[in-house]
Amino acid sequence: MEYKICGNTGLKLPVLSLGLWHNFGETDDFENSRQMICYAFDRGVTYFDLANNYGTPQGSAEETFGLILKRELLAHRDEMIISSKAGHMMWEGPYGDGGSRKYLMASINQSLKRTGLDYFDIFYSHRYDPETPLEETIMALIDIVKQGKALYVGISKYPPEVALKALVMLRENKVPCLAYQGRYSMLSREVESHILPLLQQEGCGFIGFSPLAQGLLSDRYLTGIPLDSRAAKVNGYLKKEQITEDLTLVLKKMNLLAQERGQTLAQMALSWILKNNLVTSTIIGASSVDQIQNNLQALKNIEFSSEELSIIQSILSDE
Ligand SMILES: NC(=O)c1ccc[n+]([C@@H]2O[C@H](COP(=O)([O-])OP(=O)(O)OC[C@H]3O[C@@H](n4cnc5c(N)ncnc54)[C@H](OP(=O)(O)O)[C@@H]3O)[C@@H](O)[C@H]2O)c1
Secondary structure (H helix, E strand, C coil): CCEEECCCCCCEEECEEEECCCCCCCCCCHHHHHHHHHHHHHCCCCEEECCCCCCCCCCHHHHHHHHHHHHHHHHHHHHCEEEEEECCCCCCCCCCCCCCHHHHHHHHHHHHHHHCCCCEEEEEECCCCCCCCHHHHHHHHHHHHHCCCEEEEEEECCCHHHHHHHHHHHHHCCCCEEEEEEECECCECHHHCCHHHHHHHHCCEEEEECCCHHHCCCHHHCCCCCCCCHHHCCCCCCCHHHCCHHHHHHHHHHHHHHHHCCCCHHHHHHHHHHCCCCCCEEEECCCCHHHHHHHHHHHHCCCCCHHHHHHHHHHHHCC
C-alpha cells in the first residue's frame, strides 16, 4: 500500500480506503463483513470510513465494525484510522438531522457507544446545512476535538464557497480541516473545477468517495442487473433507473479500453483516480473479499498514455 500525507498535516492515509456504507449492516452477512475488514487491514488499508447512518438499520455498520474491532483488531487500534460523520437524517424529531451543535454532539456520543471506541480519528460534518449558521457547525467540530472525541475533523459535500469559509474558520481556531470528502469518479467529476484547486490552495486533503460510481464502473452491469448487486437490493442507494442504455454503452466502451490495458473496468476506474496528485485517498466500497482483492491490483498500473486519456475523454463526452 502507498500512503499519502493528508493536506498540511502529518497524517498519512492509504491511497485506497474502505467504506462501510453498504454491506456492513445488521441485515448483511456478518462473516463476510468481518472477512472484508480483516483482508483490507492485512493489506495496508488502514482507513475505515463510517457514518452514523450507515447500514440497515441505520447505525448498524458502526455496531458491526465495533464488534469486529473488539474481537480481532483491538490490539491494532493505533495502526488504524477510523472516521464517522453526522449530517444526514438519523433520528426522528428536530435534533437528528442537519448541522446543529445539538445534533453533532449527541450523534458523536452515540457513534462512540455503537463502535465502542474512545475516540474517532476523523469526525466529519456529513453535509452543509443551510438552516444552521456555519459558525455553529464549525464550533461544534472544534469542541469535539477539544473534548478528545476526535483527533481531526473534516467536511463533506460542502459547496466550494462555504467550504472555503469553513476551512478558514477551522484554521483560525487552530483546528485545521484535515480533509474534504467528495464524490469523485470518471462519471462524477464536479469537484475538479473548484473543490480540488481550492483544497490544494488551502492545504486541505481530498478524500474521494464512490470511485466506481457505486459499482457502475465495473463489469457488474454490462449485461443486466445481477440479483446480488446494489442496484437490485431494496436498500441500495443505486437505483435500477440509473442504468440506462446510453450509460451501458459508455461502460462497455470503457470496459474494452480497460481490457486493452490488461485491467478490469473497476481497476481502470481506480487507477484513473490514483494518478491524480490532488487526491489523498479514495474510499472504495465492496460486497466481497474478491472485489477488494481485485481493486487493490489497480495500484500496479496507474500510468495512462495521452491516447488512453483522450479515448476516455471522448467516451465520457458521449455519456
Ligand atoms: N461523504 C459522503 O457523503 C459519502 C457518500 C457516499 C459514500 N461515502 C463513502 O464512500 C464509500 C464508498 O462508496 P461506494 O460504496 O459507493 O463506492 P464504490 O467503490 O463506488 O462502489 C462500491 C460497490 O461497487 C461494486 N464493486 C466494488 N468493487 C468491485 C469490483 N472489483 N468488481 C465489481 N464490482 C465491484 C460493489 O457493488 P455490489 O455491492 O453491487 O457488489 C460495491 O458495493 C462508502 O462506503 C462511504 O464510506 C461517503
